[in-house]
Amino acid sequence: xxxxxxxxxxxxxxxxxxxxxxxxxxxxxxxxxxxxxxxxxxxxxxxxxxxxxxxxxxxxxxxxxxxxxxxxxxxxxxxxxxxxxxxxxxxxxxxxxxxxxxxxxxxxxxxxxxxxxxxxxxxxxxxxxxxxxxxxxxxxxxxxxxxxxxxxxxxxxxxxxxxxxxxxxxxxxxxxxxxxxxxxxxxxxxxxxxxxxxxxxxxxxxxxxxxxxxxxxxxxxxxxxxxxxxxxxxxxxxxxxxxxxxxxxxxxxxxxxxxxxxxxxxxxxxxxxxxxxxxxxxxxxxxxxxxxxxxxxxxxxxxxxxxxxxxxxxxxxxxxxx
Numbered sequence: 001x002x003x004x005x006x007x008x009x010x011x012x013x014x015x016x017x018x019x020x021x022x023x024x025x026x027x028x029x030x031x032x033x034x035x036x037x038x039x040x041x042x043x044x045x046x047x048x049x050x051x052x053x054x055x056x057x058x059x060x061x062x063x064x065x066x067x068x069x070x071x072x073x074x075x076x077x078x079x080x081x082x083x084x085x086x087x088x089x090x091x092x093x094x095x096x097x098x099x100x101x102x103x104x105x106x107x108x109x110x111x112x113x114x115x116x117x118x119x120x121x122x123x124x125x126x127x128x129x130x131x132x133x134x135x136x137x138x139x140x141x142x143x144x145x146x147x148x149x150x151x152x153x154x155x156x157x158x159x160x161x162x163x164x165x166x167x168x169x170x171x172x173x174x175x176x177x178x179x180x181x182x183x184x185x186x187x188x189x190x191x192x193x194x195x196x197x198x199x200x201x202x203x204x205x206x207x208x209x210x211x212x213x214x215x216x217x218x219x220x221x222x223x224x225x226x227x228x229x230x231x232x233x234x235x236x237x238x239x240x241x242x243x244x245x246x247x248x249x250x251x252x253x254x255x256x257x258x259x260x261x262x263x264x265x266x267x268x269x270x271x272x273x274x275x276x277x278x279x280x281x282x283x284x285x286x287x288x289x290x291x292x293x294x295x296x297x298x299x300x301x302x303x304x305x306x307x308x309x310x311x312x313x314x315x316x317x318x319x320x321x322x
Contacts (some may be wrong), residue, residue, distance in 0.1 A: 238268060
């Protein structure tokens, strides 16, 4: 593909429509790349200047669709790669990777394993389960994506990373909040191709049990020292509103809700009504109770505080904005 705007190809459009016909929600990836084409920025970095974000930031998961007309409009514009949003598609995809270089060796627990396939097989043996045939895609680097139907009951399963407390070496999973590069796409010139074309099997019970997230901590309101006057009552009410907004957010919108709450309270902090430590103290436990992860929470609050600081809210002694 030459030039800044390579021409679309019918194969990618056909593949995108085929995936959507299975009920899988697709969205454009940058040509020959794993990254989403839209939006090209994160929630934290959204300025609202992109015309697609005038009504609020819309991420790749919300943009994913099975609508043939929307798919045709997108894939007749450029040769976008195809991403599949696992959550809306009711999929859990097990990503079995291969070593990336000669020094990429397994940790002691998996010394005899050569790749993610070996680790998944060992996990199945360890838990008295099997790895039965299911829809399978060969990745550009020679790994495998095993597509499973998300359990109809129980909690939403999330992404896991084998190198950071997941199932095991070279075994990642993608579910709610995650996506995979679909068959028919390429990444750095390497094709993703269907290796076994069938309906996704139900996620094995033994594997589902390993992926169930730990119970969320109960949200316990944190008391912030405030003056016992009208100004203090106004600040306390503002904190309650933002915590309620965050804890009421639905799946897929919780990070956005946390960012918005951090901006609102960050404006008060920038105006001197609160400290940044106060903002962390009230928002962190509320966010943890929604299922967001600690690292994600800290980064999002920090981003919200930076944005809020651009428009400080100064309160009068009567609790009104000055």
